[in-house]
Amino acid sequence: xxxxxxxxxxxxxxxxxxxxxxxxxxxxxxxxxxxxxxxxxxxxxxxxxxxxxxxxxxxxxxxxxxxxxxxxxxxxxxxxxxxxxxxxxxxxxxxxxxxxxxxxxxxxxxxxx
Amino acid sequence: xxxxxxxxxxxxxxxxxxxxxxxxxxxxxxxxxxxxxxxxxxxxxxxxxxxxxxxxxxxxxxxxxxxxxxxxxxxxxxxxxxxxxxxxxxxxxxxxxxxxxxxxxxxxxxx
Numbered sequence: 001x002x003x004x005x006x007x008x009x010x011x012x013x014x015x016x017x018x019x020x021x022x023x024x025x026x027x028x029x030x031x032x033x034x035x036x037x038x039x040x041x042x043x044x045x046x047x048x049x050x051x052x053x054x055x056x057x058x059x060x061x062x063x064x065x066x067x068x069x070x071x072x073x074x075x076x077x078x079x080x081x082x083x084x085x086x087x088x089x090x091x092x093x094x095x096x097x098x099x100x101x102x103x104x105x106x107x108x109x110x111x112x113x
Numbered sequence: 114x115x116x117x118x119x120x121x122x123x124x125x126x127x128x129x130x131x132x133x134x135x136x137x138x139x140x141x142x143x144x145x146x147x148x149x150x151x152x153x154x155x156x157x158x159x160x161x162x163x164x165x166x167x168x169x170x171x172x173x174x175x176x177x178x179x180x181x182x183x184x185x186x187x188x189x190x191x192x193x194x195x196x197x198x199x200x201x202x203x204x205x206x207x208x209x210x211x212x213x214x215x216x217x218x219x220x221x222x223x224x
Contacts, residue, residue: 042216099146104158
């Protein structure tokens, strides 16, 4: 079946603007994760959704970041009033359950000018 | 605290050499999972293996093998007869609720 998809693949925005990044997980996967990866760095956990439980938002770097997952499927990561330090690749992953291997999307490369 | 350490930032070998990537983890939990992922230059992360804390059997998959030792909290990854296509960043990760990632090891295989 289809893998994890993300859109857009690239996003260039001006400082101060809001952006929305979308993730379509693998069908049937109950767990969904957002990560951020800066150039040449490892993965930084942002947020985790598991089924209908309240999401784990412990990795969100500031209140400018928020995410939602509608109907237990598609997720949107929103960054308000973007800053240059928000520039990174934002990766979405899904897994069957929280303990299982995560399958990653191709990422959205965000550039804040 | 939970932590994953990949002490090797970058490794460079000549094709056909064997190479081992080290991963040391810290956790107080008795049930946990360990993972290895590969991130080639294209950028997309590829799952390689999952190992649970109760299974210390080593695993071999083609040229890849993994050595899990609870006594030393290590989960090392060996590539035998390396190939240029193995060039990538390799990440080790620990999961008992949230995935804790190592910083990654950049592996360069020279022809």
